[in-house]
Amino acid sequence: MYEPVSHSLLNRILEDLKPETRKQDLRYFYIRLGANFYAIYSLFHQLYGGRADFDTQMTRLVQVMAERHIERDDELKALDIQRQEDHNWFLSQELVGMALYADGFAKDLPGVQSHLGYLQELGVNLLHIMPILKCPQGASDGGYAISDFRQVGERFGTLEDVEELARSMRLRGMLLTLDVVVNHTSDEHQWAQLARQGDKQYQDYYYIFDNRNVPDMFEETMPEVFPEQAPGNFTYDEQMGKWVMTVFNTYQWDLNYSNPAVFIEMLDVILFWANRGADILRLDAVAFLWKKIGTTCQNEHEAHLILQLMKDCCQVTAPGVAYIAEAIVAPVEIIKYFGEDAVIAKECEVAYNATFMALLWDAVATKNAKLLDQGIRNLPQKLDRATWLNYIRCHDDIGLGFDDRDIAAAGYDPRAHRQFLVNYFTGQFDSSPARGEPFGENKKTGDMRISGSLASLVGLEAAIDSGDEKAIQDSIDVILLLHSMILSFGGIPLLYYGDEVGTLNDRSYLDDVSKANDSRWMNRPRINWDKMKRRNQHGSVEQRIFDALKKMIAVRKLIPAFADFNNRELIETGNPHLFVFARNDWLQGFSQVIVVGNFDSTPQSLNLNDLGNRGQFQFTELRDLVTGEAPAMFKNQLVIPPHHFYWLSDQRHN
Numbered sequence: 001m002y003e004p005v006s007h008s009l010l011n012r013i014l015e016d017l018k019p020e021t022r023k024q025d026l027r028y029f030y031i032r033l034g035a036n037f038y039a040i041y042s043l044f045h046q047l048y049g050g051r052a053d054f055d056t057q058m059t060r061l062v063q064v065m066a067e068r069h070i071e072r073d074d075e076l077k078a079l080d081i082q083r084q085e086d087h088n089w090f091l092s093q094e095l096v097g098m099a100l101y102a103d104g105f106a107k108d109l110p111g112v113q114s115h116l117g118y119l120q121e122l123g124v125n126l127l128h129i130m131p132i133l134k135c136p137q138g139a140s141d142g143g144y145a146i147s148d149f150r151q152v153g154e155r156f157g158t159l160e161d162v163e164e165l166a167r168s169m170r171l172r173g174m175l176l177t178l179d180v181v182v183n184h185t186s187d188e189h190q191w192a193q194l195a196r197q198g199d200k201q202y203q204d205y206y207y208i209f210d211n212r213n214v215p216d217m218f219e220e221t222m223p224e225v226f227p228e229q230a231p232g233n234f235t236y237d238e239q240m241g242k243w244v245m246t247v248f249n250t251y252q253w254d255l256n257y258s259n260p261a262v263f264i265e266m267l268d269v270i271l272f273w274a275n276r277g278a279d280i281l282r283l284d285a286v287a288f289l290w291k292k293i294g295t296t297c298q299n300e301h302e303a304h305l306i307l308q309l310m311k312d313c314c315q316v317t318a319p320g321v322a323y324i325a326e327a328i329v330a331p332v333e334i335i336k337y338f339g340e341d342a343v344i345a346k347e348c349e350v351a352y353n354a355t356f357m358a359l360l361w362d363a364v365a366t367k368n369a370k371l372l373d374q375g376i377r378n379l380p381q382k383l384d385r386a387t388w389l390n391y392i393r394c395h396d397d398i399g400l401g402f403d404d405r406d407i408a409a410a411g412y413d414p415r416a417h418r419q420f421l422v423n424y425f426t427g428q429f430d431s432s433p434a435r436g437e438p439f440g441e442n443k444k445t446g447d448m449r450i451s452g453s454l455a456s457l458v459g460l461e462a463a464i465d466s467g468d469e470k471a472i473q474d475s476i477d478v479i480l481l482l483h484s485m486i487l488s489f490g491g492i493p494l495l496y497y498g499d500e501v502g503t504l505n506d507r508s509y510l511d512d513v514s515k516a517n518d519s520r521w522m523n524r525p526r527i528n529w530d531k532m533k534r535r536n537q538h539g540s541v542e543q544r545i546f547d548a549l550k551k552m553i554a555v556r557k558l559i560p561a562f563a564d565f566n567n568r569e570l571i572e573t574g575n576p577h578l579f580v581f582a583r584n585d586w587l588q589g590f591s592q593v594i595v596v597g598n599f600d601s602t603p604q605s606l607n608l609n610d611l612g613n614r615g616q617f618q619f620t621e622l623r624d625l626v627t628g629e630a631p632a633m634f635k636n637q638l639v640i641p642p643h644h645f646y647w648l649s650d651q652r653h654n
């Protein structure tokens with residue numbers, strides 16, 4: 001949009017650009033800056049308009065965007081243009097991701113590079129590499145406490161290794177996702193150190209208070225993220241003699257985004273990593289970006305303005321780069337991280353589908369899809385050109401973040417039901433084979449979360465210990481059922497490293513004092529590559545899981561209806577054990593796939609009349625796309641074996 005006030009400012013800014021910047025060919029940059037400038041100006045003004053130095057800060061912002069654009073190499077610029085044409089690239093069913101710790105997976109970055117072939121063998125073509133930056137020696141929240149946003153931690157390798165990996169992945173047609181921890185730094189970051197030494201400019205980078213007055217006001221309404229290991233949201237710093245806001249661990253200092261200098265620094269960091277060759281940036285803990293007394297300090301309107309601004313600026317400098325929002329919050333809040341009052345995504349193009357994740361775990365424990373169905377039905381429609389990151393497990397705990405009203409609508413008492421789930425997954429019932437551990441218990445609110453690896457949570461560990469082959473097969477079936485869901489739901493499936501071979505809980509963290517108080521470490525394994533060879537041994541647990549997943553991944557990539565164009569339709573059936581939905585391909589000729597998952601441990605049937613009128617879909621011609629075979633039928637009933645799934649199509653159309 002053209003608007004005279006902002007555009008006359010833009011003219012002045014461009015005249016003031018450093019001479020070496022002005023000498024460059026900035027054609028594409030200027031076109032995009034012109035297109036986005038009014039939006040950038042308005043957002044920056046809403047956040048920082050009251051400041052006397054507004055114009056100076058705005059000039060600095062544009063200077064950073066221009067400098068990073070000049071620095072961006074030609075190959076990446078070509079990719080920007082290519083993605084402008086192919087602007088639905090991240091909605092494709094051909095994407096299949098995996099999240100991993102570089103050190104846990106393969107020792108370091110060169111190790112990851114040497115195992116790209118393994119990932120390709122499985123069919124993974126998008127990697128999220130967990131934080132690799134310099135962080136404190138002891139506890140570092142798994143690398144989420146960053147001491148230098150531009151320096152790779154020695155144990156992982158070097159910056160050159162990252163660039164080399166990015167290049168090598170690009171050649172293989174794989175996408176690289178890296179973290180940008182936007183909400184906080186470690187207390188060893190230079191900004192924190194300068195703040196500690198009394199430097200006012202850097203104290204203003206954080207929320208720092210002389211006494212408890214303001215912190216106490218904040219505490220009245222702020223929940224605790226780590227109530228056991230780091231209770232409270234403020235930490236007293238001896239050297240400064242002041243209190244600093246630390247929402248996560250005591251050594252993670254929250255950045256103060258009401259200071260525009262912080263915004264500009266962090267945008268610079270985002271663009272720095274875009275320029276190292278990351279295709280996607282995972283913005284960590286975005287729900288926490290804005291703090292306001294009297295609120296939970298999560299999901300504040302300004303947090304969304306900051307993300308929009310980060311997106312608008314990135315679109316000017318590195319438009320080919322997509323963002324993932326890591327906002328593990330209530331279902332109605334998560335969806336806002338795509339953008340509010342918009343048609344297409346304008347904050348982050350991708351968001352963790354924490355709702356679906358938690359609902360899947362509910363279905364595992366209850367053996368029915370009542371809450372799963374209810375929760376998904378009530379998930380607001382997302383924007384166009386926005387997509388989910390669908391996952392079962394990740395490096396974090398499982399939070400039971402579904403809506404209380406949905407729990408009630410599914411026929412349970414919310415508090416008692418949550419307690420049941422925690423008890424179930426921590427194996428407190430004889431009937432539960434799960435071996436999880438509680439995480440983040442909050443005695444004040446009764447809130448509790450769950451740690452544990454996928455395999456151990458679905459009973460594989462217990463089954464192997466007891467040598468019960470039937471139980472082993474049943475756990476494998478659940479592992480595959482869950483994957484069949486994230487691979488077909490709509491969005492990017494994100495596998496978690498180790499799960500592809502049924503990796504069990506790792507309890508070695510208990511021997512490390514910097515980890516022992518954080519049970520999330522039990523689901524952050526160190527891969528044993530000798531053991532991995534068992535995936536080639538016919539009949540081994542590893543082989544049964546790996547090969548089945550590999551097949552499903554290959555099939556997913558061939559099903560256009562699995563691309564995410566908001567083309568999912570939930571189907572209500574009379575059988576609560578089944579989760580059933582249709583995926584429709586409206587774009588490339590009409591075709592449909594009906595996904596059916598049986599969460600019960602006994603066979604279930606589905607009355608085909610419940611599927612309603614499916615247009616040209618002939619129920620007599622059903623075929624399961626994974627096995628290529630006709631599913632079992634009895635009269636007018638589809639029969640679904642225990643913990644089994646189907647991806648059904650009418651064989652005449654596929």
Ligand code: GLC
Pocket residue numbers: 141142144145181248284285326395396
């Ligand atoms: C994110 C990460 C989690 C970390 C937190 C603080 O939620 O996934 O591991 O503890 O941010 O950085």
Ligand code: GLC
Pocket residue numbers: 225285327328329396397399449
């Ligand atoms: C994130 C999530 C929270 C999670 C935490 C650490 O901030 O919001 O649910 O438990 O990180 O695991």
